[in-house]
Amino acid sequence: MWHFVLLIACAVAIYLSCEWFVNAVEWLGRRLNVGKMAVGTVLAAFGTALPESVVTLVAVTTGDGERGKDIGVGAAMGGPLALATVAYAVTGATLLWTRRTRARAQLAAVTATAGSTGSTGSAGSAASGTGAPLADGPDRNPGRPGAAANEVLTDPAEAARLAKDQRWFLAVFVFKVALGLVAFAVKPWLGLLFFAVYAVYFWREMTGGDRDGDGDAVEDDLEPLKLQPGRESPAAWAVAAQTLATLTVIFFASQLFVHQLDAIGPMIGLPAAVTALLLSPVATELPEIMNAVIWVRQGKTSLALANISGAMMIQATVPSGLGLLFTPWKFDHALMWSGAMTMVAIVYLLATLRAHRLTPARLAWTGVLYLVFAAGLVVIL
Secondary structure (H helix, E strand, O other), rough: HHHHHHHHHHHHHHHHHHHHHHHHHHHHHHHOOOOHHHHHHHHHHHHHHHHHHHHHHHHHHHHHHOOOOOOHHHHHHHHHHHHHHHHHHHHHHHHHHHHHHHHHHHHHHHHHHHHHHHHHHHHHHHHHHHOOOOOOHHHHHOOOOOOOOOHHHOHHHHHHHHHHHHHHHHHHHHHHHHHHOOOOHHHHHHHHHHHHHHHHHHHHHOOOOEOOOOEEOOOOOOOOOOOOOOOOOOOHHHHHHHHHHHHHHHHHHHHHHHHHHHHHHHOOOOOOHHHHHHHHHHOOHHHHHHHHHHHOOOOOOHHHHHHHHHHHHHHHHHHHHHHHHHOOOOOOOHHHHHHHOOOOHHHHHHHHOOOOOOHHHHHHHHHHHHHHHHHHHHHHO
C-alpha cells in the first residue's frame, strides 16, 4: 500500500514541478533569445532528459555488472519507444479532451445567448415559421461532433519542421539498431559519433527557426514567472533558480517513481523483465509527457510536439553513445522488437505529416502501437 501512495505522490510532484519548469524554461528561452520551438526541442527536452542520461551513465559505468549494462541499454531503447507512442498518444488524447471541452463550452455559450434573445426574436421567428433562433454558420462549427478530433494540428511549415526532426531521429535510430546486430573492434568508438550528431542538432535548433527578418527571436506573451509573479520581466537569477530547482525535484521524484514501479510490478504478478522493458521507460519519460500535457492545456500545441521530438533526439543519441562506449551493445529479441515498433511509430507519424493529416485522433492512435509492443513482449519473454 505504501508503494502505491508514494507512486501517486511522486506523479503529483512531477506534474506540479513541470508546471513551474515549463514556466521557467519559456523565460529562459526569452533570456537566451532563442526561437520558440527551440524552447521545446532543446531547452525543455535537454533539461528533463539530462537526469535520465546521468542515470544511464551511472548504470553502464558503475552499475551492478552485466545487469547495470542491460539497464542502460534497455533505457536507450525503451525511452524512444515510450516517447514515439505513449507521449504522442497522451498529447493527442489531451488535445481531444481540451478541444472538445472548449467546443462544448462555446456551444453552450452560443445556446445561452440565443435563449436570452429568443423572447425578443420569437415574434419574428414565428412569422417566418422556422422557429429556429440560430442560423447554421461558423458559430455552430466549434460544437460540431468530431471537429476537435479531425482538426489538423500543424500548418505546412510546422509539419515540415516536425517531419524533419522525425527523419533525423529515424536515421540515427536505424543506425543504432543496426549496430546492435554486429560486432567489430571499433564499434565502441562510434558512440562519439552519436554525441556529434546531437551537437549538430543542438546548434541547428538554437540558431534557426522562429525568427523575424532581423534575426531576432519571435516573442510571445508569457505568463509571469511563478517565482516573481509581480514582475513583468523577471530577474535572471530567478529564472535560473526556478529552472534548476524544478529540475532537481523532477529528477528525484522521477527516480523514486521508477523505484516504486519496480516494487509494485512483482506485487501484481508482473515479471521483472516486463516491468523493466514495458513500464519503466514510460516512467522515466513521465516529465516529458507532463510537459506536453501542460503546454497543450495552455494552448501551445507546437511547443508540446516540439518537446517530444526534441526529447526523442536526445534519447536516440546521448544514451546510445554512452551504451556504445561502455557496453557490448548487443541486442536480444526483446530489444529488436522494441526497435521495430519504434520505427513503425515514426513511419506512421511521417506518413501523417507528409499528408498534412496530423490530427488529435491520429496522434492518439500511436498509443495502440505500445499495446502491440506489450503483447509481443509477453510472447517473446
